[in-house]
Amino acid sequence: xxxxxILLAAFxxxxxxxxxxxxxxxxxxxxxxxxxxxxxxxxxxIKKFKVDGNCYEMxxxxxDGKKVEIYFDTKTLAIVKAEGLKD
Numbered sequence: 001x002x003x004x005x006i007l008l009a010a011f012x013x014x015x016x017x018x019x020x021x022x023x024x025x026x027x028x029x030x031x032x033x034x035x036x037x038x039x040x041x042x043x044x045x046i047k048k049f050k051v052d053g054n055c056y057e058m059x060x061x062x063x064d065g066k067k068v069e070i071y072f073d074t075k076t077l078a079i080v081k082a083e084g085l086k087d
Contacts, residue, residue: 019071019081021055029074032056038077044068055080 032049035056039046043063050057056072067085072078 019052019055019057021053021071021073021080022075023054024073024075030077035072035077059085 036046036049044060046058046060048059054074056074058070062068069085070082071080073080
């Protein structure tokens with residue numbers, strides 16, 4: 001899971017229009033609770049978490065208190081797109 005957050009740091013300053021997550025059968029999706037716990041363990045505060053098409057989407061704040069929007073692959077939990085949001 002730590003790799004997800006390293007990738008997030010690399011992408012956090014870039015803005016993206018929308019996420020294009022690969023489609024996986026629902027029975028192959030990773031647990032939402034697993035991802036939420038990993039984010040919380042890394043210091044993120046989750047304000048909103050939802051399924052957006054084929055992605056998990058999280059709005060919240062990173063460990064530095066900055067607003068973020070992150071899209072995750074529903075099977076691998078890899079970050080597909082991420083951006084920092086203006087306060």
